[in-house]
Amino acid sequence: MAAVLDSQVGTARLWYWGWSGFFGAVMTVGTVTNATTTGGAQEAAQVNIASSAVYLFATLVNPPPVAFDWEPIGKMPESTPERRAAKSEAIRALFAREVSKERSYRSVWTQILGLAVNAGVSAYMYWGLHIGGRALLNLVAGSVIWEAKCFTSPTAASHLEAELQGTGSLQLQIAPIALGPAGAGVAVVGRF
Numbered sequence: 684m685a686a687v688l689d690s691q692v693g694t695a696r697l698w699y700w701g702w703s704g705f706f707g708a709v710m711t712v713g714t715v716t717n718a719t720t721t722g723g724a725q726e727a728a729q730v731n732i733a734s735s736a737v738y739l740f741a742t743l744v745n746p747p748p749v750a751f752d753w754e755p756i757g758k759m760p761e762s763t764p765e766r767r768a769a770k771s772e773a774i775r776a777l778f779a780r781e782v783s784k785e786r787s788y789r790s791v792w793t794q795i796l797g798l799a800v801n802a803g804v805s806a807y808m809y810w811g812l813h814i815g816g817r818a819l820l821n822l823v824a825g826s827v828i829w830e831a832k833c834f835t836s837p838t839a840a841s842h843l844e845a846e847l848q849g850t851g852s853l854q855l856q857i858a859p860i861a862l863g864p865a866g867a868g869v870a871v872v873g874r875f
Contacts, residue, residue: 684778687843688749689757691781694837695747702832706739723814727821730812734804734825738832747837748780778840785841788833797829 709731716728756777759770787793801822808818 684840684843685757685774687839688753688774688778688781691747691749691837691839692753694839695750698836699742699746699750702742702835703739706735706742709735710739723812723817726812727808727814727817730804730808730821734800737800742832745784747784748777749837749840752777752780778844781840782844785836785838788836789838789841793833794830797833798826801825801829 713728713732713735717725717732720728756770756773759766759773761767761770804825805818805822808821809815812818
């Protein structure tokens with residue numbers, strides 16, 4: 684567990700600062716666009732500023748636990764059995780929090796929430812602001828960005844957890860089935 688957490692710190696920080704920087708850049712571009720244009724472009728920029736601010740806030744307040752909590756644990760002394768036990772317990776607790784975070788990013792509810800927010804923002808742009816083309820672009824691009832954010836989040840801890848429990852995220856089984864009059868055949872069955 685310690686080796687996985689230690690190896691994941693850089694990836695987690697890259698993900699955290701990368702997405703924070705991306706949403707900050709979208710807000711900056713939106714602010715410039717808002718100040719220099721009028722009409723539909725200005726309205727779309729205002730919507731993008733608001734939605735990017737929400738996504739930026741969500742990213743900043745909910746980082747991967749390993750990104751900022753690993754270093755103090757890694758520096759814990761191990762000179763006595765009690766200190767080793769305390770460090771081991773801290774590693775297990777951080778590992779459990781990291782696994783929970785990784786699973787929440789990949790959960791169906793997170794996907795539904797992000798897509799619903801994008802659909803709501805796009806509906807407001809279409810019916811409220813009457814900028815249909817930009818609403819469609821926002822729906823597609825916003826959904827792609829949300830999914831990219833979720834699926835680029837680090838997953839090493841949840842993979843190790845699945846390995847330790849003996850279950851993988853994808854299992855394939857070869858099972859004999861009867862095909863045609865001869866009764867011979869093979870099927871590949873997947874479980875996610």
